[in-house]
Amino acid sequence: MRFTLFVLITLLAMACSVSQDKKIEIPVPEAQLESTKVAKNIILLIGDGMGMGQISAGTYSNNNSSALERFPITGIHKPQASSNLITDSAAAATSFACGIKTYNGAIGVDADTNAVQTILEEAELKGLKTGLVASSTIVHATPASFIAHNKLRINYEEIAVDFLDTEIEYFVGGGKKFFDRRTIDDRDLVKELEAKDYLIGNFLTDFSEFKTQIGDNKKVGYLSADSDPLPVAQGRDYLVDAAMTGLKHLKSQADNGFFIMIESSQIDWGGHANNADYIITEFLEFNNLIGKVLDWAEQDGETLVVVTADHETGGFTINPGSTMDSLVTAFTSTKHSGDFIPVFAYGPGSEQFSGIYENTEIYFKMRTAFGWGDQ
Numbered sequence: 001m002r003f004t005l006f007v008l009i010t011l012l013a014m015a016c017s018v019s020q021d022k023k024i025e026i027p028v029p030e031a032q033l034e035s036t037k038v039a040k041n042i043i044l045l046i047g048d049g050m051g052m053g054q055i056s057a058g059t060y061s062n063n064n065s066s067a068l069e070r071f072p073i074t075g076i077h078k079p080q081a082s083s084n085l086i087t088d089s090a091a092a093a094t095s096f097a098c099g100i101k102t103y104n105g106a107i108g109v110d111a112d113t114n115a116v117q118t119i120l121e122e123a124e125l126k127g128l129k130t131g132l133v134a135s136s137t138i139v140h141a142t143p144a145s146f147i148a149h150n151k152l153r154i155n156y157e158e159i160a161v162d163f164l165d166t167e168i169e170y171f172v173g174g175g176k177k178f179f180d181r182r183t184i185d186d187r188d189l190v191k192e193l194e195a196k197d198y199l200i201g202n203f204l205t206d207f208s209e210f211k212t213q214i215g216d217n218k219k220v221g222y223l224s225a226d227s228d229p230l231p232v233a234q235g236r237d238y239l240v241d242a243a244m245t246g247l248k249h250l251k252s253q254a255d256n257g258f259f260i261m262i263e264s265s266q267i268d269w270g271g272h273a274n275n276a277d278y279i280i281t282e283f284l285e286f287n288n289l290i291g292k293v294l295d296w297a298e299q300d301g302e303t304l305v306v307v308t309a310d311h312e313t314g315g316f317t318i319n320p321g322s323t324m325d326s327l328v329t330a331f332t333s334t335k336h337s338g339d340f341i342p343v344f345a346y347g348p349g350s351e352q353f354s355g356i357y358e359n360t361e362i363y364f365k366m367r368t369a370f371g372w373g374d375q
């Protein structure tokens with residue numbers, strides 16, 4: 001009996017040590033090692049209107065591959081607004097920027113139209129550098145929700161004034177006329193920004209030339225079109241260069257890190273137009289940008305990269321009869337859909353982005369990644 005017990009205990013002990021040894025031998029994935037660190041920088045990449053249909057069609061059209069496949073962490077967010085199951089870009093971007101659900105059309109304000117501090121404004125207050133880059137106007141709903149507070153997204157000239165309320169170090173997007181050819185007042189916001197030590201350029205100089213003038217200027221803005229920038233298929237080519245120049249610019253002066261939101265704005269417009277080629281060409285540019293941002297973040301080692309969309313647009317899908325080279329696509333509407341939205345994350349703090357959660361959680365997860373904790 002005692003002998004049997006001894007054998008049993010010995011066997012158990014051996015079993016334990018074997019399983020412990022095994023545990024030790026399991027390699028810890030690099031993404032998990034990184035996740036124990038705080039993110040010094042956060043790059044939030046938003047593909048407006050980029051649901052799974054858009055990602056699928058863009059991937060199939062790119063030899064069945066995309067930069068999104070390089071992300072170690074994927075999750076899903078639930079995009080509905082407070083006022084409507086189907087969100088618009090304003091309510092959705094305000095959820096990312098402020099951590100609140102609000103009504104469609106709201107720019108950085110809650111359901112009662114009260115201004116709510118954005119993650120970009122808080123980053124400025126904490127001494128980080130900040131940036132916004134978009135392939136729409138810079139006062140359009142998605143970028144606007146990170147820097148402005150307005151009860152209505154179409155108040156573009158009022159939203160432009162809010163750019164003077166922060167010390168944002170870098171912004172690129174269209175909408176020059178809302179700054180210097182205004183209808184609600186006679187202000188010239190380009191001059192006012194220059195008086196605040198901004199170097200401001202515009203589309204009359206190619207971005208590739210403008211960037212050589214940045215030099216030691218700490219605060220830089222470039223207005224890439226008078227109103228909406230062109231689709232990439234019609235020659236717009238600044239988004240990737242402007243984004244990568246922004247990362248370099250912010251890092252060069254960001255002892256305390258930086259926050260930047262970069263938007264591929266027009267995937268959404270392809271969806272509204274029910275134009276699959278428009279969606280795919282915009283996605284391919286975004287995909288190129290995502291790959292370059294990931295390369296940059298891998299080099300940097302202290303940067304969290306999050307890619308997501310605000311909502312899906314068009315109920316875009318890939319129908320039977322499709323081949324990889326020849327997609328048969330279809331749309332259910334010319335508006336946004338209520339589909340859940342994928343999230344992709346890389347770098348310190350990325351592990352939080354796994355799972356299914358409300359779009360407001362993106363804000364709280366970014367805060368946690370910065371080590372800011374709860375409000």
Ligand code: MG
Pocket residue numbers: 048089136140141142143263265268
């Ligand atoms: Mg947008």
Ligand code: ZN
Pocket residue numbers: 049089268269272313336
């Ligand atoms: Zn839209």
